[in-house]
Amino acid sequence: MALDEARVNSPHAGGCTCGDCPHGARAGHRRAVAAFLARRDELAAGKGLPAQVARSVSASRQWVSDELTESARTVAERGREAGDAWLHTVRRRTLIAVWGGLALLAVGEALTAVGAGWSTARTAGLAAGLVTAGLLSAAAHVHRARGGILAPLIGEDNRLSTSRTVAASWVLLAVFAVLVLALQLAGASGHADRDALIEGLDLVRSAGVLTVLALVCAVAVVVRRVVAVRVLGRRLQKLRAVRPRAADLFTDDSGRGSFTDVQYVLVSTVAVLFAAVRLARRPEQLPDLPWGLALLVAVSAATYFAGKYTEGGRPVVLSVVRTREAGDLDAPIRTGDDIEIRGAGFVPPGAGTPDRLAEVVVRIGRVHVHVPLIPVTGGFANPSDTVLTVPVPVEVEPGTVDVQVITAAGVETEPRSIDVTD
Secondary structure, eight states: OHHHHHHHTOOOOTTOOSSSSHHHHHHHHHHHHHHHHHHHHHHHTTOSOOHHHHTOHHHHHHHHHHHHHHHHHHHHHHHHHHHHHHHHHHHHHHHHHHHHHHHHHHHHHHHHTTTTOOOHHHHHHHHHHHHHHHHHHHHHHHTGGGTGGGGGGBOTTSSBOHHHHHHHHHHHHHHHHHHHHHHHHHHOOSHHHHHHHHHTTOHHHHHHHHHHHHHHHHHHHHHHHHHHHHHHTTSSOOOOOSSOOGGGGTBOTTSOBOHHHHHHHHHHHHHHHHHHHHHHHOTTSOOOOOHHHHHHHHHHHHHHHHHHHHOOOOOEEEEEEEOOOTTOOOOOEETTOEEEEEEEOSSOTTOOSHHHHTTOEEEETTEEEEOOOEEETTEEEESOSSEEEEEOOTTSOSEEEEEEEEOTTSOBOOOEEEEEEO
16 A cells, blocks of 8 residues: 555656656666666676686686676566556556446447437446446455456466456456346336346346356366466476566467467457347347357367366476587596586476576585576577586585476476486
8 A cells, every 4th residue: 555655646757767656667677677688798798707707617607697697686676566566557547448448338329329219228238337337446446456457367377367357258248238137127117128128037048148158267267276286286387477468368478379378369259249249239138149159169268278288397307418518528427517407398488587597406416506597699598498507516426416407486307317426
């Protein structure tokens, strides 16, 4: 509450980066990112190294990694501040969108009433829109610290949930349709009109839309459970996002387009629009969704659920080899040597940011080694999703030791044994 009041009443403007106001938080994040990218490219070009470490390859690499890790943590902190500021501003924008939608509904009803005349159904539709907008505004006020009306759509990973958004759209349509019928029933004067409105709730006419509503709500609940079980079972790596984005509805955690999410959103959007048109044409009954369209939504939901059930996987170490420099002789692994760990899943989706990359750890025997950040122009050469390069510390005892990778999501690989000599 104090943070919200400070942001609303903040006197800061222009290019402030103090974080006390939404504009300052966003500007501070942009400047921190720009400074980090410039510093990374500078170090990748071999510039800015202290003279004390410039002569030692291992010392300079460690110094560069520590420098970038500290800068990445600053960027991450600025990103969290910007995410909090976004939640504050998006609440007002969603309320503007809700009441703007009500205004468009009023304009549409006024235009369609020209020639046909104003009817009780139009009055009920406008009143139902007013009630729905009021309920959404009240919910936005209750969840004002979590993004307003978007709060129920944000998952535990701080991303917009596709399944929750689709289910919410059908629930919103059902609530609006029932309100329209209820308000018409309240304004009906004749027995025949009241009986016709009550028949509009008959299961025979509304079976399609009710089936789809039950299905998408069940998918939203089951998907949440499936994801939680797979994360706890270490079969799925999940990381928290900085803030929700509209693109989350169409992409996976790494930001790449997801076929299962895209088709689910598109099919559901078309079906909701069809049901809304049916409601507008026949406001005296619930939308009678054809079984063919209901089956299409069911197939789309099944595809989405199957995609969620099969996505992800545990990281795996396939092999560990000694890194050989140009001109170096072949030799066994000794303390102080660099080893190359080859496998898959070392950088889970959403862990490509520098602060997440800096959290990758390799356990060699009893020693935990943080994977050094090795910058190149435009990115990082180490760590990567399939290859990690780390030094073998002198604290590692000679003999057979196990190597395990611990990802930023906290998931460990199965141990892989190597032989270390003096």
